[in-house]
Amino acid sequence: MYPRLFELGPITVYTYGVLLAAAYLLGLKVAMVRAEKRGLDAARILDLGIYIIISALIGAKLLLFITDFQTFKNDPRELLTLARSGGVFYGGLILAVGVSLWYMRRVGLPLWMTCDVFAPGIALGHVIGRFGCFFAGCCYGRPTRMPWGITFTDPFAAANVGTPLGIALHPTELYEAGAELLILSVLLLTERKGRPYAGRTFWLYMLLYAISRFIIEFYRGDERGTILMFSTSQFISVILAPLAIVMLVALSRRRDAPPPERKRGSKKAA
Numbered sequence: 001m002y003p004r005l006f007e008l009g010p011i012t013v014y015t016y017g018v019l020l021a022a023a024y025l026l027g028l029k030v031a032m033v034r035a036e037k038r039g040l041d042a043a044r045i046l047d048l049g050i051y052i053i054i055s056a057l058i059g060a061k062l063l064l065f066i067t068d069f070q071t072f073k074n075d076p077r078e079l080l081t082l083a084r085s086g087g088v089f090y091g092g093l094i095l096a097v098g099v100s101l102w103y104m105r106r107v108g109l110p111l112w113m114t115c116d117v118f119a120p121g122i123a124l125g126h127v128i129g130r131f132g133c134f135f136a137g138c139c140y141g142r143p144t145r146m147p148w149g150i151t152f153t154d155p156f157a158a159a160n161v162g163t164p165l166g167i168a169l170h171p172t173e174l175y176e177a178g179a180e181l182l183i184l185s186v187l188l189l190t191e192r193k194g195r196p197y198a199g200r201t202f203w204l205y206m207l208l209y210a211i212s213r214f215i216i217e218f219y220r221g222d223e224r225g226t227i228l229m230f231s232t233s234q235f236i237s238v239i240l241a242p243l244a245i246v247m248l249v250a251l252s253r254r255r256d257a258p259p260p261e262r263k264r265g266s267k268k269a270a
Contacts, residue, residue: 001152003136003160019132024053027118027125034117044107045117048100052118055099056092063091067225067232088224089126090213090236112199112251116191119205123184127177134173137163141170142221150174162222170219179212199251207244210237 005015028049035045064087065072104114133139137157141150149168157163183205191201214237217224227235 001135001137001154001157001163003154003157014136016132016136016138019128019135023125023128023132024056026128027121028053030121030124031118034120035114038113038117040109040114040117044109045114047107048103048109048114049118051099051103052096056096057087058092059095060087060089060092062095063088063232066091068223071223088233089129090233093122094236110198112202115199115202119202120184120187123180123187123205123209126180127184130173130177130180134171134177137161138222139173139176140164140221141172141175141219143167144170144219146170164221169221172216172219172221175216175219176212179216180209183208183212195252197251197254200248203244203247203251207241207248210241210244213237214241 002015005013005018007013028046031049032042032045036042067088100114100118101111103109104111130139137152137154138161140152140163143149143164145168148171150171151168152158152163152165154163155165158165186208187201187205190204214234217231217234217237220231225232230238
């Protein structure tokens, strides 16, 4: 754990913030490269990426506020933690998808092709972001006796995000980073296998992430709010996984031809 990267006088540079910025920028770069290969307008993809970054940050913090509302209500000073926390990934995902749909319709970007372009970048960014969580000590796991348990010791993390110290915990941040890396590999390896169709990469990402997040939530030890018998993220996963299956089946039955990738060296469309 290394929550503070370095200090410059009164300014503290947090490891989580640096890695989160790197996650967004690298994910956006991947999306732009993939968009170029498919002949999409790179400028509009960049604009869309900026909208996604802003809405993801807002949505993640908003869902954290909703799920932990009682804590903020009981102690309004805890609202300051929203500025330091990355929030709940699903909150950022949901708002980013909504904003993206609005922007794509506004400028005329093809819906499912654009979603496919961004999916691997989201997975890659999530890998990096979860390492940020690990360094910050947030999103920690339940106590464990497993030999790979992680023991946090930094008092700043305990004061900042409530990380338990001196106790071996499931490294749920690394579980999710590993799951996202595996998902990224699956997306890239299967993208051109079988009969490709627009939307397959995006909804496959949604399906695989929902399954992995549902399982990992059983090992989380931080407070995340509950809906019925599930954590908030598990509840969203229960809805998202069947929806992803339905969308994969429905889109596979469409007869749209898969979009050709632009060959290297070809001229840009006017």
